[in-house]
Amino acid sequence: MSASDHGRWSDELAAYALGALERDEADAFERHLAGCERCREELRWLQPAVQTLPESVERTEPPPQLRESLMAAVRAEARQARERTEPAAPRRSRGWLLKPAAGLAVVALLVAGAVGYEVGKDGAGNGGGTTVERQVGGIDVKMVQEGNSGTLQLAGVPQLPPDKVLEAWVEREGKVEAVPALFVPDRHGKAEARIADMSDVSTVMVTEEPRGGSDQPTGEPIVAMAVPQ
Amino acid sequence: MAVRREKAERLADEELMPLVGRKDPEAFEVLYDRHGGAAYSLAYRIVGDRAAAEEVTQEAFISVWRSGARFDAARGSVRSWLLSVVRNRAIDFLRSRAAKAPKLDFDDESALEQRPAEERTEEEALRRETAAELRGALGKLPDPQAKVIELAYFGGFSHSEIARILGLPMGTVKGRMRLGLEKIRGEMAEGLA
Known part of the structure; x- marks a missing residue:
């Protein structure tokens, strides 16, 4: 990289740190940043200045009901998470309590899908393919496996906020891997993801992730389904 | 299992985050008590009214609760991360409110x-x-x-x-x-x- 190239991007640095670049500009800057140690160093230097900005705001006391409603919601979710995971653990010991790959959060993989149940299985149709259907948390899940690939079909998926996408994951030999499949439900709540390599996959999962996807699941799966071996 | 509130209070923010990731309400409550005021103040500063600030703060903390595992200590403090979540939510709120609004006289x-x-x-x-x-x-x-x-x-x-x-x-x-x-x-x- 030339000095002038660095200089051009260096002008963008403060705007980037302040979140003031347009999305395409920010994407381009991040691509440059990945290969420019000088920019990374300058950004590290400027970042604390941005972090002081929220601290400069005049303090306004939050209303007490905010804490109350927040904690009520959190306690309810914690209770539901316990109820979902604890009773199901013994009968789904294989494939549900997952060993995460390095850096993956175990909590994200304590599977909400344990409430699912199998409603159909076709081991003979589709030219030797396998179809497994389940209903998981109100979502109809159909996993069609043909040869080494598969298609995950969902119906009844709630609409997502505009900054969210669905991301598919597989558990393979005890490790969780991202599938290069980001997708969103259509207006009828249907969504589909293709999984190119189903070899040795024991579980397929879907989580809600920020637009652009994540390197690891950031929340509990909305769908998790064991795959027949 | 949830840690007791008193124990959580003795932990640093960075030590609370793994507990929040494991859905521990006590740890989360301590986090809110430490940073909820700054978060609400920032939200209020950006969106300009109390009801909206309350909504934004609640959404931000819920997203932290649901995705606590996303916190990366290598990239800054818990407080900075949390306030950046609040700031992003508040800006999204402003934009979404602007997008929904009918065109009015200037x-x-x-x-x-x-x-x-x-x-x-x-x-x-x-x-x-x-x-x-x-x-x-x-x-x-x-x-x-x-x-x-x-x-x-x-x-x-x-x-x-x-x-x-x-x-x-x-x-x-x-x-x-x-x-x-x-x-x-x-x-x-x-x-x-």
Whole structure:
């Protein structure tokens, strides 16, 4: 990289740190940043200045009901998470309590899908393919496996906020891997993801992730389904 | 199993986050008690009314609760991360409110906050800027630098929008952002020396 190239991007640095670049500009800057140690160093230097900005705001006391409603919601979710995971653990010991790959959060993989149940299985149709259907948390899940690939079909998926996408994951030999499949439900709540390599996959999962996807699941799966071996 | 509240209170933020990731309400409650005030103040500063600030703060903390595993200690403190979540939610809220709003007369003061970014005017920018109480590090900057940083960070405007609002070349806006941040950073470094 030339000095002038660095200089051009260096002008963008403060705007980037302040979140003031347009999305395409920010994407381009991040691509440059990945290969420019000088920019990374300058950004590290400027970042604390941005972090002081929220601290400069005049303090306004939050209303007490905010804490109350927040904690009520959190306690309810914690209770539901316990109820979902604890009773199901013994009968789904294989494939549900997952060993995460390095850096993956175990909590994200304590599977909400344990409430699912199998409603159909076709081991003979589709030219030797396998179809497994389940209903998981109100979502109809159909996993069609043909040869080494598969298609995950969902119906009844709630609409997502505009900054969210669905991301598919597989558990393979005890490790969780991202599938290069980001997708969103259509207006009828249907969504589909293709999984190119189903070899040795024991579980397929879907989580809600920020637009652009994540390197690891950031929340509990909305769908998790064991795959027949 | 949830840790007891007293035990959670003795933990550093960075030690609380793994517990939050494991859905421990006590750890989360301590996190809120430590940073909820700053979070709400920031949200209020950006969205400008209490009900909206409450909604934004609640959404931000719920997203932290649901995705606590996303916190990366290598990239900064829990507080900075949390406040950046609040800031992003608040800016999203402003934009979504602007997008949903019907087109109104420009002389309708109440409509100013509701306009899409491209329709926001210099009038609005000046109102926001003059209404803002610039304190701390930002308050020590020369006005032109403080103004562009203010509009970017608290207003959610892009550099090109700010250039249009203030009638300045984009290069000038970016230059002022850079100068302003460097000045704040320099003062922080001096303070530590």
